[in-house]
Amino acid sequence: xxxxxxxxxxxxxxxxxxxxxxxxxxxxxxxxxxxxxxxxxxxxxxxxxxxxxxxxxxxxxxxxxxxxxxxxxxxxxxxxxxxxxxxxxxxxxxxxxxxxxxxxxxxxxxxxxxxxxxxxxxxxxxxxxxxxxxxxxxxxxxxxxxxxxxxxxxxxxxxxxxxxxxxxxxx
Numbered sequence: 543x544x545x546x547x548x549x550x551x552x553x554x555x556x557x558x559x560x561x562x563x564x565x566x567x568x569x570x571x572x573x574x575x576x577x578x579x580x581x582x583x584x585x586x587x588x589x590x591x592x593x594x595x596x597x598x599x600x601x602x603x604x605x606x607x608x609x610x611x612x613x614x615x616x617x618x619x620x621x622x623x624x625x626x627x628x629x630x631x632x633x634x635x636x637x638x639x640x641x642x643x644x645x646x647x648x649x650x651x652x653x654x655x656x657x658x659x660x661x662x663x664x665x666x667x668x669x670x671x672x673x674x675x676x677x678x679x680x681x682x683x684x685x686x687x688x689x690x691x692x693x694x695x696x697x698x699x700x701x702x703x704x705x706x707x708x709x710x711x712x713x
Contacts, residue, residue, distance in 0.1 A: 545571075546599050553607045558670035561604075565663070568600060601655070602626055604662045613665055618683050621690040622658060628694055632701045640708045650696050654689035661686045 545568045553561040575593070579585055602623055609619030637643040647655070661682040668674035 546596070546603055549600060550603050550607055553604065553666075554611070556611075558666055562663075562666050562670050565600075565604075565666070572597065598626060601658060601662065604666075605658070608662065608665055613669060614661075614683060618687055621687050625654075625690045625694040629697050632697065636701060636704065640705065648693065648696055648700070650689070650693045654686070654693040657682075657689060658686050 545564055549561060549564045549568070552564060572593070605614065605619050605622040608614045609616045633643050633645050664674060664682055665679060668679060
């Protein structure tokens with residue numbers, strides 16, 4: 543989480559290689575943290591909440607800055623941010639009105655997040671290292687946009703199903 547602000551500053555200032563390096567460091571430290579937690583049983587409630595939030599913050603921040611700078615369509619930024627806000631708001635409302643929420647990502651949600659990461663890295667690599675054909679970048683943007691919509695709709699239906707189940711239990 544500590545690398546989000548430096549990453550945003552470096553990316554916003556057009557230092558794309560530096561941004562890629564910070565993402566690399568963030569990925570290595572995140573992987574090492576997860577490995578050590580599993581290896582030594584170093585689990586905590588805070589870590590289980592903070593780690594995915596930090597990952598999401600970094601991902602969303604990269605899309606926001608890339609969108610502001612015009613390196614990805616701003617509509618894609620809206621979809622990426624909107625999807626996460628939609629899912630988070632739904633989970634928060636469920637927790638507030640119903641109770642404990644067991645937020646497990648779906649396969650479609652995992653694929654969407656993975657391809658968001660890949661597309662963000664591809665765009666950054668195109669800016670920092672070598673030119674990638676615009677058709678390939680556009681195709682990646684389209685795939686991410688479609689998956690954002692589909693996974694957002696899937697999470698909405700899962701939320702509705704959970705609400706109906708909770709409502710039936712309370713009767």
